[in-house]
Amino acid sequence: MSNVVITAENLGKRYTIGHQRGRGDQTTFREVLVQNARNLWNKSRDLIAGKPVIAGDTLEEVWALKDVSFEIKRGEAVGIIGRNGAGKSTLLKILSRITEPTTGRVTIKGRVASLLEVGTGFHSELTGRENIYLNGTILGMTRAEIKRKFDEIVAFSEVERYLDTPVKRYSSGMYVRLAFSVAAHLDPEILIVDEVLAVGDTAFQKKCMGKMGSFSREGLTVLFVSHNMMAIKSLCRKTLWLVDGYPFKIGSTDEIITNYLRDTITLEDNHLPSLVSKLPPDPAIRIVDFRIAQNNRITIDLLTSEETLIEIEYEVLQATWGLRIYFDLCDVYQDIIIRSFHDENEDEVQKMMPGIYKSTAIIPANMLSPRNYEIIIRATIHNIRTCTGDGIHLIVNVKENRRINLGYPDQKTPAKIRPTIHWRMENILK
Numbered sequence: 001m002s003n004v005v006i007t008a009e010n011l012g013k014r015y016t017i018g019h020q021r022g023r024g025d026q027t028t029f030r031e032v033l034v035q036n037a038r039n040l041w042n043k044s045r046d047l048i049a050g051k052p053v054i055a056g057d058t059l060e061e062v063w064a065l066k067d068v069s070f071e072i073k074r075g076e077a078v079g080i081i082g083r084n085g086a087g088k089s090t091l092l093k094i095l096s097r098i099t100e101p102t103t104g105r106v107t108i109k110g111r112v113a114s115l116l117e118v119g120t121g122f123h124s125e126l127t128g129r130e131n132i133y134l135n136g137t138i139l140g141m142t143r144a145e146i147k148r149k150f151d152e153i154v155a156f157s158e159v160e161r162y163l164d165t166p167v168k169r170y171s172s173g174m175y176v177r178l179a180f181s182v183a184a185h186l187d188p189e190i191l192i193v194d195e196v197l198a199v200g201d202t203a204f205q206k207k208c209m210g211k212m213g214s215f216s217r218e219g220l221t222v223l224f225v226s227h228n229m230m231a232i233k234s235l236c237r238k239t240l241w242l243v244d245g246y247p248f249k250i251g252s253t254d255e256i257i258t259n260y261l262r263d264t265i266t267l268e269d270n271h272l273p274s275l276v277s278k279l280p281p282d283p284a285i286r287i288v289d290f291r292i293a294q295n296n297r298i299t300i301d302l303l304t305s306e307e308t309l310i311e312i313e314y315e316v317l318q319a320t321w322g323l324r325i326y327f328d329l330c331d332v333y334q335d336i337i338i339r340s341f342h343d344e345n346e347d348e349v350q351k352m353m354p355g356i357y358k359s360t361a362i363i364p365a366n367m368l369s370p371r372n373y374e375i376i377i378r379a380t381i382h383n384i385r386t387c388t389g390d391g392i393h394l395i396v397n398v399k400e401n402r403r404i405n406l407g408y409p410d411q412k413t414p415a416k417i418r419p420t421i422h423w424r425m426e427n428i429l430k
Contacts, residue, residue, distance in 0.1 A: 005109045005190060005221050006072040006095065012103035013065040013090050013245075064090040065245045068104070072223070077216040079236035079253060080225045081260055087245040088225045092116055092192050095223065110189030110221070111139060115179055124168035128159060128178050131167055135182045149185050156207070157181035177204060184211050190221045209235060229257050230333040258372050261332045261395055275392045282387040284320045285379050288313040288356065292375065292396060300394065303401045304370055308363040312342075312377060316352045322382030323352040325359050330374040332395070337373075337416050338363075349382065369418045370400040 065087045072078055080088050093099045094106060096114040122131045132153055136146035154160050157177040159170070167175060183191060191212065212222050212235055226232055232239060232253060239256040241249045249256055276287055290313065291298045294306040302308055310327055329338040342359040343350050378391035 003073045003075075004071045005074045006070075006223075007107040008068055008070050008095075008104070009106070010104035011065055011068040011091070011094060011101045011106060012063060013087075013094060013099070014102040015062050015064055017060050017062055063245050065094070065101070068242075068245075068247050070240060070247065070250055072221060074110075074221055075216060075219040076238060077212065077222040077224065077236045079232035079239035079256075080223060080242065081227070081229075081232060081239060081256070082242035082248075085244075086242040088242055089116065089194055090245075091242070092194055092223065092225060096192055108190065111187070112190045112192060113139060113183040113186060113188030114192040115176075115183045116192070116194045122167050122175070122179060125166055127166055128163045128170070131178070132182055136186050139186050139188070141186055146186070149187075153178075153181045153185045156185065156211075158204075173201060173204070180208055180211075184208075184215075188220065190223070191215055192223045194225045195227060205231075229261065230335070233257060233333050258332050261372065261374070275394065279392065280389045282317075282379075284316070284318055284323060284381060285387050286315045286317060287377070287379065287388060287392070288315055290377055290392060292394065300396045302368065302396055302398045304368060304398055305365055305401050307365045308368070310361040310363070310375065310377075311358060312360075313356070313358045314379065315356045316354050319351060319353050320381060321351045322349045322384070323379065323387075324382060325377075325379050327361060327378075328374075328376040329363070330376065331416050332372050332374060334374065335416075364419070366420045367417055368398045369413055369415055370398050371416070372397050 068087075068091065080091065082088050090099075092114070093116065094101050095108065096112060096116065098114075098116070123134060126134060132150060133143065133146055136149075137143075154163060157180075159174050159178050162170065162174065167178070170178070180193075183193075193208075193212070209231060212224065215222050216235070222235070224232065224235055236253050238251065239253040240247060241256050241260055249259070276289060279287055291311050292300060292302070293309045293311060294302055312325055312327075314325065316323065324341045324343055326339060326341040328336050330336050340361055342361070373396050375394045375396055376391045377388070377394075379387040381387060
């Protein structure tokens with residue numbers, strides 16, 4: 001018996017969108033009447049012909065998905081990643097039977113529970129209690145089966161106090177809590193979850209991730225779309241990367257995410273003015289420029305044997321106590337490995353006076369392992385605010401060019417950093 005529970009064969013989804021002609025400021029009343037009459041005629045004609053009614057003077061066909069093929073086995077947790085507009089949500093809607101593909105076909109074996117967006121599958125006028133029974137019925141469960149799971153659903157969602165309140169009065173977080181609880185506890189064989197979990201608080205997200213992880217261990221199948229690479233990594237061993245509706249790559253999650261994160265940042269030149277220009281303005285400081293360098297060469301392709309310089313130029317606009325420049329060195333899942341401030345060696349809080357400065361951090365040679373890292377540059381006023389929003393993010397690639405232990409040429413370290421550690425060995429037997 002085949003272990004494959006989802007098979008997609010050459011899936012494609014085409015949408016027709018409308019565009020309005022630019023009318024400018026000189027459009028006359030008569031032209032507006034004529035245009036509206038033409039639109040009404042076009043809509044009526046499409047309606048009579050059984051075609052979808054689309055507003056607009058001109059129509060354009062757009063492929064949200066094209067030639068998507070894959071197989072998913074029972075018990076697999078599969079991540080789906082890609083930029084906004086890559087076709088992730090469209091794919092999940094096809095798999096959830098919400099929309100039909102234009103081309104290709106999909107075969108699914110098992111009961112599917114979906115959580116695609118806030119509000120999906122709930123009736124806003126019904127209470128939380130009534131929606132639990134409604135969703136269970138849609139999934140094909142009997143009232144007795146739903147009743148048996150009812151207390152568990154309510155306990156997981158933590159919305160017992162509002163159970164008899166119409167869900168239209170729920171906050172988005174409460175809505176997601178109840179929706180996920182229903183989808184996760186009504187015995188699905190396949191669980192499909194979109195980015196909707198990002199609406200919930202951190203504690204509930206962690207709770208949901210644990211639940212989905214237990215599904216996979218119990219032999220259930222999970223499809224998970226998220227922009228949170230750490231969440232994808234912790235849950236999924238296999239990941240599908242979509243680019244403009246096409247399946248760009250599918251394979252090991254570690255490999256796919258590493259390549260995806262590196263691909264998402266494009267560099268206009270070595271001084272990266274585009275990244276600097278996106279920083280929000282702040283009355284205390286302005287980042288002027290920054291660069292990563294090795295051996296007097298500006299680069300994002302680093303060597304393990306060279307020390308790495310992180311140079312940050314900035315203008316202090318007003319005298320400020322506790323103004324600090326710092327960087328985070330993270331792995332590609334945004335776990336912080338090193339955090340370092342420009343004033344770490346000072347014994348007391350410093351006052352920065354107006355002027356233009358350059359601060360340079362030096363990462364010693366043979367500190368970094370051969371892998372991709374993310375360097376994040378920020379400025380902050382201690383205990384008051386962050387001055388640079390989300391900061392400047394840059395992916396760098398460290399390549400091996402000198403083995404530390406030449407006696408073991410095939411050895412590769414799993415460590416995220418590998419500083420040179422000096423050992424001492426003594427023969428203590430006399």
